[in-house]
Amino acid sequence: MSQADDLIHQPLRLKIMAALAAEKGAPLDFPRLKAITQATDGNLGSHLTTLEKAGYVAIEKDFVGKRPRTRAALTPLGRKAFRDHVAYLRAVVEAAEAL
Amino acid sequence: MMSVSEHEARGALAEIEAVTRRGQTLKGYRYAGPILMVWGVIWFLGYLGMARLSPALWGWMWLALDGVGFAATLLLAAKAPAAAGGAAGQAMRTSLGMAAGVAFVLAIVAVFPKHDLLPYLALPGLFVGFIYTVLGIYLAPRYAWIGVTLFVATLAGYYAWPAHLAEWLAVVGGGGLFLSGVWLRSA
Secondary structure, three states, rough: OOOHHHHHHHHHHHHHHHHOOOOOOEEEEEHHHHHHOOOOOHHHHHHHHHHOOOOOEEEEEEEEEEEEEEEEEEHHHHHHHHHHHHHEEEEEEHHHOOO | HHHHHHHHHHHHHHHHHHHHHHHHHHHHHHHHHHHHHHHHHHHHHHHHHHHHHHHHHHHHHHHHHHHHHHHHHHHHHOOOHHHHHHHHHHHEEEEEEEEHHHHHHHHHHHHHOOOOHHHHHHHHHHHHHHHHHHHHHHHOOHHHHHHHHEEEEEEEHHHHHHHHHHHHHHHHHHHHHHHHHHHHHHO
16 A cells, blocks of 8 residues: 655645646646645745655746746656555545445 | 545545646636637627628628638647647537537527517627536636626627617627637636
C-alpha cells in the first residue's frame, strides 16, 4: 500500500497538486491557479513555495510584455508523489469498504 | 508517518475531483471565449443586415454569415492544444450544437406563417438565450448568465423598441455575445 504524503495532504496543497496534475505537465499561471484553487494570493504563494522546496513544483517567472508572470508546473517527482498519495487515499477507502 | 481516516480520504478524493472539474470548466471557458466573440460579430452583422437589407436577402445573408461562423469555430476548436482534448471536444460539441440550433430556427421560420416578421427577429435571441441557460444549469454557470442576459435583452427589445428590434439585437445581442466571449476568455 502507498504511503500518505503529509506535505500534499494539507487541503490547499492538495488542491494545488490536483490542479497542476490535471494540466498533464503544462504550466499554469498564478491567476488561473488561484481561480481553480479559490485561494488568496498570500496563501497560494506560501504553499507553492513549500511545494517548490520539496521539489514537487517548479516555479517559472518571466515577463509577458512588461507584465510579470509566474507559472507553476508539477515536476516528475511531484507527479509521482501526487499519484502515490491518490493511490493511498483510494486504498484507504477501498479497505474501509471491504470491512 | 501520518494515517488518514476513511472519512478524510473520501473528503480529499472529492476535493481532488472538484478541483479537476473546476479546472476543466475554466479551460472550457477559455476555449469557448473566442468562439463566442466570433458569433457576437456574426450576430451583429446579421441583425444589422436585417435592419438594412430587404427580407428577400436575409436567408442568403445568414447562410453566408453562418458558414463563416462555423468555419471560424472549427478553426478555433482545432487550435486548442492536445493537452486540452476535453476542452477542444467541448468546442466541437458547441459548434455541432450551434449547427443544430441554426437548423432548428431555420425550420421554424420555414414552417410557420409569416404574417408578422417581428417574432422571427426575436426567435434566435430567445432560442439561443434558452439554450445557453440550460447549458449553464447543467455544465458551467457562466453560460447561464449569458443565456439569461440574452433572453431578457431580446424580450426587452421586442416589447420596448419593436420598430428597432433588429438594431437592438445587433448592438445588444451581438455586443453582448462578444463581451461574453471576452469574459469567458479571461477565465
